[in-house]
Amino acid sequence: MTISRLFRGIGALVSRRIVTSSRTKEPVPWVVGAASEAVKAKFPVGVTVSGFRVKEVQDISELYLTAVRLEHVATGADYLHIARDDPTNTFCVGFRTTPMDSTGVPHILEHTVLCGSKRYPCSDPFMKMLNRSLSTFMNAMTGSDFTIYPFSTQHPVDFRNLMSVYLDAVFHPNLTELDFLQEGWRLEHEDVNNRSSPLVFKGVVFNEMKGVFADSQQLFSQKLQNGILPSHTYGVVYGGDPLCIPELTWDHLKHFHAHHYHPSNARFYTYGDMPLEDHLSFIDDNYLSKFTRIDPSTTVPEEPGWSEPREAHINCGKDPMASPDAQNSIAVSYKLINVVDNFENFVLEILGQLLMSGPNAPFYESLLEPQLGSSFSPSSGYDGHTRNTTFTVGLQGVKDADLGTVKSAIEDTFKRLAETGFPRERVEAILHSIELSVKHEKSSFGLGLAMNLAPIWNLDSDPVDALQINRNITQFRKCLESNPTFLQEKIKKYFLNNTHKYTLTMSPTSDYELNLQNKENELLAKQVTSLTEEDRARIWELGQTLRQKQEAKQDISCLPTLHVSDISRKIAPTLVTDVSVSGVPVQACDQPTNGITYFNAVLDAQHVPERLQPLVPVLCGVLTRMGAGHFDFRSFDQEVELKTGGLNVNTVITPHPVESNKYEQGIQVSSHCLNHKLNDMFDLWALIFNEVKLDDLQRFGTLVKMIATNQANSLVFHGHRYAMTASAATTNPVSALTEKWSGLTCLSYMKELSEMEDLGPVLEQLKELAGLLLSRECMRVAINSTPEYHDGALKNFEGFLSKLDGTPRGTSPFTCVSSEFTPHTSRNHQIFPFPINFASKSYAGVCYAHPDAGPLRLLARLMFKFLHKEIREKGGAYGGGANSTAGAAYSFYSYRDPNSTKTLATFDAAVEWVLSGGFNETDVSEAKLGVFQSVDAPVSPGSKGSRRFLSHISDELFADHRRSILDAQPQDLIRVARTYLRDASIEGGCLIGPKNEDLENDPFWSTVSN
């Protein structure tokens, strides 16, 4: 896995949402509690515990935590512990990894250390542990100068198991040649069993990076960083340039490991309510005490300043989803400060948001509103995670003729701002959003913190200091008060008078992909022609050995594991009350929300006529961004930022949990705010409901273009989701609607809109649609708030309702009956100019309450074992698996896959593997643990009760579903595989990828050009 930009600065420190799972214990209100008291008693500054000396102990009251900083005396390893009364504990070990070439060595190393270690010599212990744990998160990531290995779990035994596997992987990996060949790159016969088939490049990272750079915006971001900070490690492609990866040798990989994955270059992070002393003694006894200190020489120097700005131009492939005459990208980057200056980093983070975020931002006004481009380029904004931080402003979707205009608009905007500065309300709005994000509790707080701190701590910036958000805000306010031109001076210093400035432009050429392929072919030919007979024999041998190793039955008994009996049979009841407020059904849930109220409403859309249906996602995309009442879109956005954490609108399609032919379709509106701003928040919603401004054609056009661009960009990232949605669409009505509202169908509809000359008629239809949806007629609501504010929240809501039209109908939400839907078999190849494929096959599923829903969910997890091996390890794809969605479909998928028809055949083989009993009871137990990571996913206080509210799943149904998974036997899995997959009469298929002769000639497949 690779990441280029994990997150942005301190403003985003606690606001990033990371997908996790599994909270079984109830959260407690955050106070500096028992965990903090315990560390303060046992770890005064200066004491040494298990070889670690305590350097600093600091309470951070706004985050309800105590930070303890330690150093391992013998090796110099750095350690940060965050004590907090949170049962979801997190561990992370990270290393500063500073490659000086583009062979992708840190990235390939990240993959390879997870292929087996001294104590855990089986292949891929990391992946195997996914099935032997109840972790809520397990992953590994490579950034441009660091590599981190984080996990989270609530179980003490699980924590110890995972820590042991992680530490053994990073400090004592086997790093065998076969692992290197499998994960990195190798020459191998195209058909590994046919010696006369041509030699080709294979390897997981090799293919992964081809996939990454198939996205031209990724390419652009990479080249931009290389260009602005060229002299050291940021000047290379840390993930690996596919044309350079084949230069990497196994020896170089081992050498890189020895220097970088050493305790003297390591940072350990633990978080939660488990005792620190246990962590320290385990780490020291088993690992650190066996090392002596080295100088890892991984210091990243500051980038030498330039006396003149620089410019460069690159090419990319054409984007079939974007308008053909507006496909250029342009960005201007500025080198800023040394990242160790925490306060200046904080100031620049705020400045970055002021410049870029929301419709009031000056660059929004000067670049997006005149439609100089379709949206900001992905690297835009402040990046405070490299040795020298950078700020970038850029656009994608720019016409040739506008490139010069963009450049001067950027310069003019800075000039204007140096004169005028920013309105005080804008600054207040940004500060409010930071304060609110601090209070808004996530279910994965410890993990978010680890990921946010990793990049700056990695560069020796003080991580404890960076947590002092309130102190930084106070200091920032003081600066503004004592110097009214504080921010203007920053603009002059960092932008107008900064000669370290890099302008990059990118334009598509029609032969880009061909050229790239030619270069790869040349490289291949060069390597192949230089081979001796001996080399060839060895390649053949290695190919065979690797295949045998991949196919060999593995003994993984060396790995620690939890057991199915560790999964609780009891569930925590959802404590909610149902009330009726002015006839509208409300689910009220009292939670320790840190003084925040969460509002959620679903508005039924079943009465929307067919002709307006495609516009439902469009309405969701623009509704809160057009302005309302006496506010234009800019001032409305300002109000939203000042009073709430944002107003969200999205589509909802919920299958009935019990009746298989019914579903709910509608839109969900949701938001949260501080309790004392609830009245203001409802006033804003009332304006949206009653007086939304759906008449600004220019504004609408801008938004449509932005949405279309974002969706098109998401295709190469989420291609497997698009493929699954498309393949499931003909098998059941819920997936059919999902395809219409968020699948490829929606994507091409948005493209069509973005190219329309006159959007007037569309806007008229949108008004009609808004009139049908925005009332209290078909509304149901959930409100989560603190117990003491329960009544206040409901009273405010009542006030909001009194301003709305309509009479609440109080009908059942499942008004859609799918009698008109006829399931049928359909297989489509959607042609896109990617060098890789996304394949999917789908079958109709069963409703949530059906006794087979649990076994099907388990089956998908069980099949992952087979599919991962075939599609990733052998096939060289980035990933593959199966998903079972109750009330919708059972779908297979592959992700960034060099294969197409072969993978489609692998999906069938997975079914046969199950039917022939290719698995054992341990596999089933492991699948159960795996499924429960998501079944028991932790839920934050603001989202408590959402299973009941959004999915209509009662505690009773939930308990039954859990039981049906826990009790499932191997024969149940065989039975459901036969009934729902092999014997299914209806099947859906979708392949997203380049032209494919096999499918063109296949009478069962149709081809769609895009």
Ligand SMILES: [Zn+2]
């Ligand atoms: Zn990777």
